Amino acid sequence: VEENFAPIGVFDSGVGGLTVLNALRHVLPEETLFYLGDTARVPYGNRSAETVCQYALQASRFLIEKDVKALVIACNTASAYALERLKEKYSIPVIGVIDSVAHRAAKISQTQEVAVLGTRGTIRSESYVKALQKEKASIKIHARACPLLVPLAEEGWSDKSVSEEIIYQYLKDLKNTDVDTLILGCTHYPLLKGLIQKVAEGLLGRSLFVLDSGPPAAEALKTLLRTKGLLVSQGSQAACPRGKTHIHVTDYPEGFEETAKRFFDAAGAVFTHVDL
């Protein structure tokens, strides 16, 4: 029963994973969440598989030492390259952010034609292609690397017309496809969700399902923890108080909280600077 009260460990290359933390906070209000953002080495999206794996192992070790009961890789690039390694290495539940949103996309798409936007690393890994084809072998996938969208989200330009043009550059060759579902395959992109949806729907002339990975990953984790009897609520018969949120970062530059707030409602969260 003591295990039930252990925190859930969540890590990301930086602040993007805070959009996943939002979803976890919403779906699992009673759980304590330990977040680690590797802001000293962000972004992972353009790095090699080998380097991303090494960074993911270091981040996981930090959280494992905090006695977490489960591990969420809240970064698409790290999920793409390191999920299998971490699953082999640790006996606690480990989930990434790719499989659950791919499952949902395959289920929701009427045309069975899906677009995936992500970093160079995520797209190069073909993890979404593999995950979607595992769901339905015949599904048609259009994958697009969009390196400018991460700095755009961090800059907070979600209401500028220039952002629409950047998104248009990345999406324009989807024009004559039957895509009806678009996966935001990077945890930064939810900040640009409205704009991406607007540009994509304008281009295709119809409504689209635009999915981000936070909510399906949070639901998947909840199901997994319940199956294993590891939820806080399964360890206590009394009403459970709201869980705490601890946010650790490997670099804490001036103005960091301002950026973080664009990704996460930080009310009540504790920020700590740590070294890996």
Add this chain to the structure above:
Amino acid sequence: VEENFAPIGVFDSGVGGLTVLNALRHVLPEETLFYLGDTARVPYGNRSAETVCQYALQASRFLIEKDVKALVIACNTASAYALERLKEKYSIPVIGVIDSVAHRAAKISQTQEVAVLGTRGTIRSESYVKALQKEKASIKIHARACPLLVPLAEEGWSDKSVSEEIIYQYLKDLKNTDVDTLILGCTHYPLLKGLIQKVAEGLLGRSLFVLDSGPPAAEALKTLLRTKGLLVSQGSQAACPRGKTHIHVTDYPEGFEETAKRFFDAAGAVFTHVDL
């Protein structure tokens, strides 16, 4: 005399410093150049002073162990935060990329009103303000942090209209100033020089001096080495062959050479992957 034939060490957070390497290659054709790009942790521009200093010390140590005769910090953010520390620590000549271009700007500007574009870290450090005011106390400075220009240069979108709009967003409030000189205070920006010049001249309605830090830094190093009698040509009475270029990177992702080529004419250069 043996010292004269030692390589010159050059480091940067990633590929941006290759624009400085270009200038060094041009101004000092006989010298052997050892370049280190910390591509595993690029970019430095949004990180804290403390973290940038730590990374700069690690990069310098790597080059010092290669017995370099001088050290060039080919990154504005690292020059801003770590130059003084490295000068204190090492007895060989150490130069950054800020002072020499600030000197040239103060000399060339007719209106004594200068704009500086850079990363958040460089602008926040106020290093250009200090360097320019040291040249002329009365000089007027407009400093602008432009975080999207680094990924824009790396994406290679220097011919897209959307890039003009991004640059316009950063420059538009220079409209009613008397600026006649613009410093590209980040080693990535030379790739966008034509576009930046076009947008700025359109906005201000006159010709501008647009300066990047590579050429003045290369000239400053040449002068410094000559003063100390450390040039290859001062160590040999025979005609000197062309010096070699060694490029070391801490991460070598797929497609890296393609990006590097946008910054440097890599013909004859040797690429090596190293760990710090």
